[in-house]
Each structure stands twice: as C-alpha cells, then as structure tokens.
Amino acid sequence: MSQVNLTFTILGSGTSSGVPVPGCRCEVCQSHDPRNRRTRCSALLSYGNKNVLIDTATDLRQQVLREGLGRIDAVLFTHTHADHVNGIDDLRPFNSLSGEPIPIYGSPSCLGRLHRSFSYIFDDNPEPGYRPRLLPREIHGPFELFGQLVTPLPLHHGSGESLGYRLGPLAYLTDCHAIPAATEELLADIEVLVIDALRFRPHGTHFNIPQALEAAAHLGARRTFLTHLSHDVEHVRDSVQLPAGTEFAYDGLRLNLVLP
Ligand SMILES: [Zn+2]
Numbered sequence: 669m670s671q672v673n674l675t676f677t678i679l680g681s682g683t684s685s686g687v688p689v690p691g692c693r694c695e696v697c698q699s700h701d702p703r704n705r706r707t708r709c710s711a712l713l714s715y716g717n718k719n720v721l722i723d724t725a726t727d728l729r730q731q732v733l734r735e736g737l738g739r740i741d742a743v744l745f746t747h748t749h750a751d752h753v754n755g756i757d758d759l760r761p762f763n764s765l766s767g768e769p770i771p772i773y774g775s776p777s778c779l780g781r782l783h784r785s786f787s788y789i790f791d792d793n794p795e796p797g798y799r800p801r802l803l804p805r806e807i808h809g810p811f812e813l814f815g816q817l818v819t820p821l822p823l824h825h826g827s828g829e830s831l832g833y834r835l836g837p838l839a840y841l842t843d844c845h846a847i848p849a850a851t852e853e854l855l856a857d858i859e860v861l862v863i864d865a866l867r868f869r870p871h872g873t874h875f876n877i878p879q880a881l882e883a884a885a886h887l888g889a890r891r892t893f894l895t896h897l898s899h900d901v902e903h904v905r906d907s908v909q910l911p912a913g914t915e916f917a918y919d920g921l922r923l924n925l926v927l928p
C-alpha cells in the first residue's frame with residue numbers, strides 16, 4: 669500500500685480563557701510574540717485531500733480564516749467543555765461550500781450533551797432558521813475515517829472523561845489529568861505526542877507541565893508538544909526548561925508526517 673502524507677496543524681494552543689486573558693496585564697498577556705497568543709484548543713488533521721477537525725473551539729472562525737481552510741470533511745470531538753464546542757455554529761459555511769452535511773464523531777455521552785446544548789442543530793423538528801447540517805456518529809472503538817484507522821483514547825479529565833485520538837504515529841491528548849492503563853497500551857510506539865500541559869502549578873483536571881513531561885517520557889514519544897497552555901507559560905522564557913524533543917505548541921504550528 670502506498671504511503672499517505674498527514675499534515676497536522678495546531679489551530680489553537682490555549683486554555684479555556686485563551687491568551688491573552690481579557691483584562692490581564694501580565695507579561696505574557698502583553699507579549700508581542702505571536703507564540704504567546706493562544707486561541708482555544710483545537711487541531712486539524714489533513715490527509716488524502718480531507719480536512720478533519722478536532723473540536724469546534726470557541727475561536728473556530730478565526731482559526732479557519734487564519735489557515736485559509738476551504739473545507740472541513742469531519743469533526744472529532746474530545747469532550748463538551750465550552751472551549752471545545754462553542755464554535756460549532758461556524759461549521760455552517762463549510763456545509764454551503766461542499767453542499768454536504770458534516771459527520772461529527774464523539775462518544776455517546778459527548779454527542780448526547782451536544783444535542784442538549786445545541787438543540788437548534790440536532791432536534792428533528794427545529795425552529796426555522798440557520799443551523800449547521802451535521803451527522804452525529806457514535807464512537808465505540810477504533811474506526812476507519814477516509815481510509816485511515818482512527819483510535820479513540822479514553823482519558824481522565826476531572827470527574828469526567830475526554831477522548832484523545834491516535835492516527836498512525838501521532839496522538840493528540842488534550843484535556844486530561846491522567847491516562848488510564850488501557851489507553852497507555854494504545855499509545856505503544858507513538859512518535860509524536862501532543863499533550864495537555866496547562867501550566868507549571870498543579871491543577872485538578874489538567875496535567876501540569878511536570879506531569880505531562882513525565883507521561884511523555886513514560887510513553888517514550890520521540891517528539892512531544894505541550895498544548896492547552898495558560899498565560900503562566902511564556903514561550904521563549906520557559907522553553908529552556910523543557911527536555912530535548914519537547915516543545916510548547918503554538919497556534920499555526922504545522923507538522924508533516926507519513927501514515928503507514
Ligand atoms: Zn479545554
């Protein structure tokens with residue numbers, strides 16, 4: 669079988685408030701380094717002429733304009749916290765461009781919560797008006813998407829669960845504070861790990877940076893990118909504290925990989 673090129677793009681590398689935080693006058697929030705300006709957490713997988721979005725972050729519109737995206741062929745949802753779903757209405761222009769509904773993938777509980785939060789989109793008899801046309805697809809294990817195997821990765825996130833995703837050599841684990849043993853097995857031989865690392869201080873529902881580094885070392889990832897970053901992280905100042913092979917993610921970061 670021929671190899672397929674995968675381009676992975678960080679659409680947003682910020683925590684739920686985004687960075688700068690409105691009203692904050694700290695060094696990072698006043699920084700002019702574009703790598704310290706973080707929209708809400710989201711990513712894009714592009715392969716075989718398809719664009720697969722991970723989450724519809726609050727800043728989706730800004731992100732797709734920045735990246736010049738002309739199509740979105742599917743969405744993988746990690747969980748339903750507001751920062752990861754509130755851009756869902758901004759999928760509408762992509763329905764118009766393609767003339768097709770967009771399949772959205774998530775755990776059954778995730779899709780149920782989306783339905784309750786955005787009933788105008790999912791109700792059978794919606795009120796008249798504009799809404800994105802979406803096709804909910806429940807995830808019950810690894811599945812094929814546009815010819816590639818996508819492996820969902822259950823993660824602990826506070827008292828709830830989120831899903832990470834693996835595609836070939838790449839795993840994207842946002843919003844987690846622990847990785848279950850069964851999920852660690854699904855991460856064997858991972859090459860590129862993108863992982864939640866909110867800040868240096870501990871937090872109840874997110875890995876902090878030391879914990880994320882420990883998890884990455886345990887999994888043996890060759891390259892690690894820390895994401896879902898708060899305004900506690902200054903890109904240049906704090907990069908010197910990271911071990912070799914580990915970097916802070918930033919909006920617009922792009923990686924070219926090959927799928928088996
Ligand atoms: Zn989040």
Ligand SMILES: [Zn+2]
Pocket residue numbers: 688689692693694695696697899
């Ligand atoms: Zn700040």
Ligand SMILES: [Zn+2]
Pocket residue numbers: 747749825843
């Ligand atoms: Zn969350």
